[in-house]
Amino acid sequence: xxxxxxxxxxxxxxxxxxxxxxxxxxxxxxxxxxxxxxxxxxxxxxxxxxxxxxxxxxxxxxxxxxxxxxxxxxxxxxxxxxxxxxxxxxxxxxxxxxxxxxxxxxxxxxxxxxxxxxxxxxxxxxxxxxxxxxxxxxxxxxxxxxxxxxxxxxxxxxxxxxxxxxxxxxxxxxxxxxxxxxxxxxxxxxxxxxxxxxxxxxxxxxxxxxxxxxxxxxxxxxxxxxxxxxxxxxxxxxxxxxxxxxxxxxxxxxxxxxxxxxxxxxxxxxxxxxxxxxxxxxxxxxxxxxxxxxxxxxxxxxxxxxxxxxxxxxxxxxxxxxxxxxxxxxxxxxxxxxxxxxxxxxxxxxxxxxxxxxxxxxxxxxxxxxxxxxxxxxxxxxxxxxxxxxxxxxxxxxxxx
Amino acid sequence: xxxxxxxxxxxxxxxxxxxxxxxxxxxxxxxxxxxxxxxxxxxxxxxxxxxxxxxxxxxxxxxxxxxxxxxxxxxxxxxxxxxxxxxxxxxxxxxxxxxxxxxxxxxxxxxxxxxxxxxxxxxxxxxxxxxxxxxxxxxxxxxxxxxxxxxxxxxxxxxxxxxxxxxxxxxxxxxxxxxxxxxxxxxxxxxxxxxxxxxxxxxxxxxxxxxxxxxxxxxxxxxxxxxxx
Numbered sequence: 354x355x356x357x358x359x360x361x362x363x364x365x366x367x368x369x370x371x372x373x374x375x376x377x378x379x380x381x382x383x384x385x386x387x388x389x390x391x392x393x394x395x396x397x398x399x400x401x402x403x404x405x406x407x408x409x410x411x412x413x414x415x416x417x418x419x420x421x422x423x424x425x426x427x428x429x430x431x432x433x434x435x436x437x438x439x440x441x442x443x444x445x446x447x448x449x450x451x452x453x454x455x456x457x458x459x460x461x462x463x464x465x466x467x468x469x470x471x472x473x474x475x476x477x478x479x480x481x482x483x484x485x486x487x488x489x490x491x492x493x494x495x496x497x498x499x500x501x502x503x504x505x506x507x508x509x510x511x512x513x514x515x516x517x518x519x520x521x522x523x524x525x526x527x528x529x530x531x532x533x534x535x536x537x538x539x540x541x542x543x544x545x546x547x548x549x550x551x552x553x554x555x556x557x558x559x560x561x562x563x564x565x566x567x568x569x570x571x572x573x574x575x576x577x578x579x580x581x582x583x584x585x586x587x588x589x590x591x592x593x594x595x596x597x598x599x600x601x602x603x604x605x606x607x608x609x610x611x612x613x614x615x616x617x618x619x620x621x622x623x624x625x626x627x628x629x630x631x632x633x634x635x636x637x638x639x640x641x642x643x644x645x646x647x648x649x650x651x652x653x654x655x656x657x658x659x660x661x662x663x664x665x666x667x668x669x670x671x672x673x674x675x676x677x678x679x680x681x682x683x684x685x686x687x688x689x690x691x692x693x694x695x696x697x698x699x700x701x702x703x704x705x706x707x708x709x710x711x712x713x714x715x716x717x718x719x720x721x722x723x724x725x726x727x728x729x730x731x732x733x734x735x736x737x738x739x740x741x742x743x744x745x746x747x748x749x750x751x752x753x754x
Numbered sequence: 755x756x757x758x759x760x761x762x763x764x765x766x767x768x769x770x771x772x773x774x775x776x777x778x779x780x781x782x783x784x785x786x787x788x789x790x791x792x793x794x795x796x797x798x799x800x801x802x803x804x805x806x807x808x809x810x811x812x813x814x815x816x817x818x819x820x821x822x823x824x825x826x827x828x829x830x831x832x833x834x835x836x837x838x839x840x841x842x843x844x845x846x847x848x849x850x851x852x853x854x855x856x857x858x859x860x861x862x863x864x865x866x867x868x869x870x871x872x873x874x875x876x877x878x879x880x881x882x883x884x885x886x887x888x889x890x891x892x893x894x895x896x897x898x899x900x901x902x903x904x905x906x907x908x909x910x911x912x913x914x915x916x917x918x919x920x921x922x923x924x925x926x927x928x929x930x931x932x933x934x935x936x937x938x939x940x941x942x943x944x945x946x947x948x949x950x951x952x953x954x955x956x957x958x959x960x961x962x963x964x965x966x967x968x969x970x971x972x973x974x975x976x977x978x979x980x981x982x983x
Contacts, residue, residue: 661909663867
């Protein structure tokens with residue numbers, strides 16, 4: 354009872370410095386958790402998103418650009434794939450599924466992608482999960498000017514079943530480039546937490562034959578999403594398209610292409626982590642500085658406690674406990690800071706890529722980091738605790754008589 | 755039976771100028787259980803050092819300090835801390851109350867390091883005994899100086915000590931409150947069965963005790979110098 358009481362009273366007596374120091378630890382804890390969890394979850398989410406397909410076939414160019422465009426609906430398409438090439442890979446015995454997509458239009462900046470209904474009926478968007486249309490809707494009829502809208506777009510543009518719209522040409526919104534073609538929304542996709550939520554889906558012929566598009570490319574597709582029957586087939590197709598051919602790019606395996614992207618931007622993670630570690634270091638130093646600065650004012654209290662029979666090690670332990678409690682307060686607040694920061698970052702990532710990060714997703718760092726902050730706080734208390742340990746009692750009690 | 759027995763006690767300090775000065779040199783001094791003695795001495799005569807040696811706050815250069823049969827001077831520092839917590843009460847001139855704690859908590863802290871630990875009922879009872887039953891949850895700064903001294907008295911007796919040391923306990927009180935405080939300390943110690951060793955330079959305070967001694971008479975380094983330093 355004694356030690357907690359002394360620690361509690363001391364923290365209350367120095368409430369302002371306690372709060373400021375705990376806040377600095379909270380910031381460090383929140384930053385560290387955010388950097389770590391955004392890194393872990395972004396990689397997980399991007400890899401999960403790529404599990405639906407083994408490979409992407411597209412025009413000759415960068416594999417990364419091809420994957421980003423065809424799966425994450427980012428970047429521009431590197432070019433077109435002829436219908437003959439699409440039919441060839443579709444009929445290849447090693448290919449299980451081949452889903453063509455066509456891009457090139459938008460609706461208020463949200464991408465319109467043409468595809469075939471099999472994307473929604475035959476493919477799991479992530480392991481064990483199929484696309485679904487919200488009640489009251491259905492998939493588009495490939496013969497009609499119908500659209501199925503991703504959940505995020507529907508929410509942002511307040512679109513509902515029965516609404517109609519006219520697409521705009523290009524990937525970026527330009528009000529002067531509206532197509533005359535009218536599409537009717539027949540379904541809203543249930544949320545998938547993937548980039549598919551940020552897309553308006555129409556029949557592939559809709560994009561190919563949109564008024565104003567080049568009739569010469571009316572049967573071309575932008576890319577083909579491929580599921581293979583066996584991994585070895587991917588190696589064979591890789592040789593066929595990338596080494597022997599020179600018109601097309603076969604991005605395989607998709608996960609490796611994304612992993613290469615994370616490797617390329619790994620330095621950014623390291624810089625952010627370094628900043629977070631430095632903030633943690635400063636937070637630890639602030640614990641030391643704030644308690645150490647108060648030691649002169651506490652010398653008399655320490656001497657009084659010693660005169661009542663408190664041992665040196667108890668005084669030492671009191672200061673360490675006080676520092677650890679500051680660390681604990683900071684760690685608890687740090688988790689709240691993390692929740693706020695992570696929510697903000699996750700919102701930006703979702704808006705930009707459609708990838709959803711889950712703040713409640715468990716990872717050991719969620720416990721280890723707060724524990725580390727408590728340890729850091731306690732460590733910051735060692736120097737002032739040593740000073741308290743060495744406080745001479747008689748000199749600090751009373752004027753001599 | 756002696757509760758306090760001092761033999762050949764010496765304590766010296768190195769002065770800022772360099773040479774070592776003997777402050778306390780007491781060949782012999784004793785106090786029986788329940789006995790109350792007031793020591794007369796001027797400021798700077800080493801009275802506080804003497805009490806701090808008895809309390810184990812300072813370690814002597816040589817000599818013995820037997821408290822209830824245990825030689826404080828021969829104990830390790832943790833053992834001295836424990837003996838102080840179990841057998842001694844200490845009342846200071848400046849009260850030395852912990853300002854961040856309530857009155858009740860100050861008295862409880864007087865028990866915290868002893869063998870029985872904190873006993874809230876006893877702490878409350880002690881404070882009621884010194885007339886502070888309505889001030890239990892006040893902070894020391896919310897009390898008058900006389901009331902603060904009462905808290906210090908209650909705290910000194912919190913652990914049922916065999917010996918209470920009082921160092922100029924009325925130094926910060928006016929005349930009226932000083933007399934009341936001495937009566938309170940004396941009566942409370944008597945009721946608790948604790949011996950009392952009080953040091954003061956105030957003749958009116960000393961006059962309240964049946965037994966007074968000159969510190970200069972028992973401290974050989976003062977008598978050799980011809981009185982108080």
